[in-house]
Amino acid sequence: DQQVKQNSPSLSVQEGRISILNCDYTNSMFDYFLWYKKYPAEGPTFLISISSIKDKNEDGRFTVFLNKSAKHLSLHIVPSQPGDSAVYFCAGVDSNYQLIWGAGTKLIIKP
Amino acid sequence: ETGVTQTPRHLVMGMTNKKSLKCEQHLGHNAMYWYKQSAKKPLELMFVYNFKEQTENNSVPSRFSPECPNSSHLFLHLHTLQPEDSALYLCASSRTTSGGATYNEQFFGPGTRLTVL
Numbered sequence: 478d479q480q481v482k483q484n485s486p487s488l489s490v491q492e493g494r495i496s497i498l499n500c501d502y503t504n505s506m507f508d509y510f511l512w513y514k515k516y517p518a519e520g521p522t523f524l525i526s527i528s529s530i531k532d533k534n535e536d537g538r539f540t541v542f543l544n545k546s547a548k549h550l551s552l553h554i555v556p557s558q559p560g561d562s563a564v565y566f567c568a569g570v571d572s573n574y575q576l577i578w579g580a581g582t583k584l585i586i587k588p
Numbered sequence: 589e590t591g592v593t594q595t596p597r598h599l600v601m602g603m604t605n606k607k608s609l610k611c612e613q614h615l616g617h618n619a620m621y622w623y624k625q626s627a628k629k630p631l632e633l634m635f636v637y638n639f640k641e642q643t644e645n646n647s648v649p650s651r652f653s654p655e656c657p658n659s660s661h662l663f664l665h666l667h668t669l670q671p672e673d674s675a676l677y678l679c680a681s682s683r684t685t686s687g688g689a690t691y692n693e694q695f696f697g698p699g700t701r702l703t704v705l
Contacts, residue, residue, distance in 0.1 A: 479630065486628065509691050518597075520590060520678055520696025521631075566631070570691050575644070578630035 480504045481569050483579035491587050496554040498582050500567030503548065507569035511576065512541060512552050515564045524565070525552070554584075562586045591615040592697035594679050600703045601669065609664040609700045611679030619685045620662040621694065622654060623678040631678065637662060638685040669704045676701055 482501045490496045500510075508529050513521035527534040527541045527550065534541050540553045554561055567579040592613045601607050613620065622634040636644035637656040651673075653665040662679055676699045682692040 481630065518698060520592065520680070520698050522590065522696065523693050526691075568631075574685060574691060575633055575636075576631070576694070578632075580628055580630045 478503075479579070480571075480577045481567055481579040483565075483567055483582045485582050486580070487583040487585065489585045489587060490557050492559060493556045496552075496557045496561065496584055496586070498552040498554075498565050498567075498584065500550045500552075500579055501548060502550070502567075502569050502577075504569060504571060504577065505545075505548065506572050507577075508572070509570040510541070510543060510550050511568045511570065512539075513566045513568065515566065515581070521566055557584075557586045559586050559588060590695045590697065592679060592681055592695050594677075594697035594700050596700060597698065598701045598703075600705065601666070602705050603669060603671070605669075606665070606667040608666065609677055609679075609702075611662040611664075611697055613660055613662075613679075613681040613695070613697075615681055615695060617681040617683055617695070618659050619682045619692070620656060620659070621680040621682075622662065622664050623680065625676040625678060625699070627675075635664075636685060643685060666702075669702075671704050674702055674704045 511526045512524040514524045515521040543550045564581045566581045568576040595610045619638045623631045625631045634648045635654040655663040678699045679697040680694040682694045
């Protein structure tokens with residue numbers, strides 16, 4: 478049973494518009510949540526994180542929102558740029574400090 | 589370039605072959621990890637080494653055998669694999685393993701795409 482779910486395998490967004498990537502989790506003991514970005518033929522790279530005691534974290538064009546009551550987090554990218562086209566992974570950090578990953582969402586930014 | 593390299597990038601092997609995957613990190617980190625990513629599935633943690641000592645083995649079959657001779661190098665020795673072992677194998681490193689309310693960011697290599705025939 479997956480503890481972290483990314484229910485949209487892919488998402489297509491027009492350049493300049495907002496991209497919203499969603500992630501649901503079942504483990505209420507996660508201390509941190511992370512978003513990683515992965516380009517083809519490269520490993521995942523860290524993008525942004527949020528502590529479980531916060532509900533929002535912003536870094537430039539990227540904002541992560543956490544709704545603990547709904548066990549849901551989302552990544553907002555605005556404005557979306559062609560270089561944002563990649564696979565985005567959501568992950569929770571459990572009490573053993575292991576990363577529990579979602580299956581990823583492929584984001585396609587259309588020019 | 590994340591400072592973590594993996595070789596080979598692609599590997600095709602038969603079920604009776606023995607091969608090894610290599611990972612090297614140039615970041616001065618003390619923790620190294622092996623992950624498996626099957627198509628359209630989440631990354632699965634396989635092994636964790638901290639200061640050359642194995643600290644995690646997530647019920648990985650014995651046909652996968654890790655080796656960490658020093659903090660900069662990590663190997664995954666493969667033998668008598670099955671076709672379902674075909675996947676992307678990712679290596680990562682971090683300053684140390686996380687603990688004490690501190691999460692240490694993991695840096696990933698590009699992965700080895702393994703195909704078992």
